[in-house]
Amino acid sequence: MKQTVIIGGGVVGLFTAYFLRKEGIEVSIIDKSDMEQNCSTGNAGMITPSHIIPLAAPGMISKGISWMFSAKSPFYIHPRLDYQLLKWCLLFFKSTSETQVQRGIPLLNRITLLSKSLFVDLEKEHPDAPIFLSKKGLVMIYQTEAVEKEEKELAKLAREYGLEADILDTKEVQALEPNIEVKSRGGVYFPGDTHLDPKALYDFLKSHLKENGAKFFSNTQVLDFEKEHRKLRAVVTEQGKIEGDKFILAAGAWTSELGKKLGFTLPLMGGKGYSFVLPNQPQIQLPTILTERKVAVSPYQGQVRFGGTLEVAGTDQRVNMKRVEGIYESINQYYPEFKATFPKESEIWKGLRPCSPDGLPYIGHAPGYENVLVGSGHAMLGVTMGPATGKLLTALHQNQELDMEVEGFAVDRF
Ligand SMILES: Cc1cc2nc3c(=O)[nH]c(=O)nc-3n(C[C@H](O)[C@H](O)[C@H](O)COP(=O)(O)OP(=O)(O)OC[C@H]3O[C@@H](n4cnc5c(N)ncnc54)[C@H](O)[C@@H]3O)c2cc1C
Incomplete structure (x- = not known):
């Protein structure tokens, strides 16, 4: 019997198994x-078509350099003599050009909207699956003039791509959070974003696939x-x-x-986050990004997850507990009344985001293999x-036939 082998059971592997089944x-x-x-289990669970600017955007280099000198900053590159890292940094640097970023935006726009519509289908097909917690949208709040300017430009761009984006002042941001004081200059509200519990999604996909015959x-x-020539025959495991x-x-x-073992190069670095x-007290209502600190706030009724x-x-x-401190300190910077207790190391979730240098995914055929x-x-x-x-x-x-073109995501694009 014909068999497809998926290596990696994160959210990407499981969704691929879902559609193949x-x-x-x-x-x-x-x-x-x-x-x-x-x-895929402890991330912020935000479904964000609003995030159409790739990670490697103009301005990231200057911001990145200033962040490199702070142990608690939101972005950091471990300086070390490693050829893969140097190559990745060089490609990242090249990808911050205006032309490259403009190329990435429509692709991210299309793929995130396609995904959103597939989440809607998933919910319709599995109404009892405990996946969706909120369709309240998402607000990006800010405290500085510089970030306000950037976020307003992003809102304008998002609208050009047909996304709803409402610019809010301090009072309007506060009105979204009736239970807790929010310290902000304002924010941009994206009503089209949604938010789920990533572990619930992950567990649902696993159990659904098991029931449906996936091994x-x-x-x-x-x-x-x-x-054998241009074909793989088997994987060798322990x-x-x-x-x-x-x-x-x-x-x-x-x-x-794995690509290296197969003889091709895939520039990729783990982007570690925590x-x-x-306990959510006083209760934060809305999925929020604390923009200067790049911290995601995901409320789940009685609990709230802070990630960044x-x-x-x-x-x-x-x-790295210093980086966790950076996340922790941002909480009271934006929500002075929030009762925050510093987590023990054992309570901290960590994940490696698979980061390509241009902020676009790799989706396609592996070079050299049929x-x-x-x-x-x-x-x-x-x-x-x-x-x-x-x-x-x-x-x-x-x-x-594909739902969208995937050339921009080609595995051998670098
Ligand atoms: C703090 C934080 C917050 C985030 N918030 C969001 C968010 O709000 N919204 C969003 O969309 N994304 C978010 N992300 C990003 C998201 O979590 C990742 O992009 C996603 O989980 C990557 O999924 P994946 O399946 O590619 O990788 P993974 O989940 O890492 O899965 C890969 C799997 O491959 C397995 N594997 C690796 N090597 C081998 C091997 N040799 N043999 C067998 N198995 C192997 C690993 O064990 C692992 O289980 C966040 C990430 C972080 C860190």
Whole structure:
């Protein structure tokens, strides 16, 4: 029987399995972890078509340099002599040009809107799945004139792409949060964004796939591959060989390691971030970004998750408590009345965002292979773009018509 092997059971791998199963394809999902905690489980759960500017945007270099000197800043690159890192930084630098960014914006716009419509379908098809908690939109709040200017420009751009974006003053931001004082100069409200519990989504996808015949191999690390000319035949794991007809690499921040074993280069770095959950008191209502500090605030009724920092760290997963302090300190900077207690190290979730240098995902055929596809590099938008990525990879797998063009996401674009 024909079998597709998916390496990596994060949100991208699982959404790909979801759409392949819809086509009746037999799938095996292999993951080196126990599939309880990964980058897809403790993120902020925001579905944000509003985020149409790629990470590598003009201004990021100057901001990045100033942030490099603060242990608590939202963005940091571990300076070290590493060829992959140097190459990635160079490509990141090139991608901040106005032309590159203008090329990325319509692509992010299309893929995030496609995903949003697929989330709507998912909700209709599985009305009992405990996935969606809020459709309240999202507000980006700011305290400085400089960031206000940037966010207003972003709002203008978002409107040009047909997104709703309302510019709010201090009082209007406060009106959105009746229970707690908010310190802001104002904000931009995006009513079209939504917000979910990422672990609930992840657990739903796993159980739905299991019920629908997908095979899971957790605690199984892919170490190598068996190839024959331009085709992969099997993956070699600690537990033995797993054969397949087609293969999908969706191993998050580790996808470049697998690419290297297959003989192609995939510029990719892990962008480490942290989050922690606190009792929500006094209760914050709205999913919010504290823009100067780049901290995401995701309220879940009695609890609220605070997440942030992007530390370009390869695949190092150690927790840097100074960066967690940076997230923690931002809470009372914007919500002076919030009862915040500093989390213990054991309460901190960490995740490696798979970051491509230009902020666009890799979705397409692996160079040099007839039967290998790649889905990775989703950086800060893996949940947002997960469904669209799964649908597009399924269409490529089946040689079907695509919902959007994917040339801009080509795996060999660098
Ligand atoms: C603090 C924070 C907040 C975020 N907030 C949001 C948000 O609000 N909205 C949003 O859209 N995105 C958000 N993100 C980004 C999002 O979490 C990621 O983009 C997404 O989870 C990446 O999914 P993935 O499936 O590509 O990778 P992962 O979830 O990392 O999954 C990859 C899997 O591959 C497995 N694997 C790796 N190598 C091998 C191997 N050799 N053999 C077998 N298995 C292997 C790993 O064990 C892992 O389970 C956030 C991220 C962080 C860190």
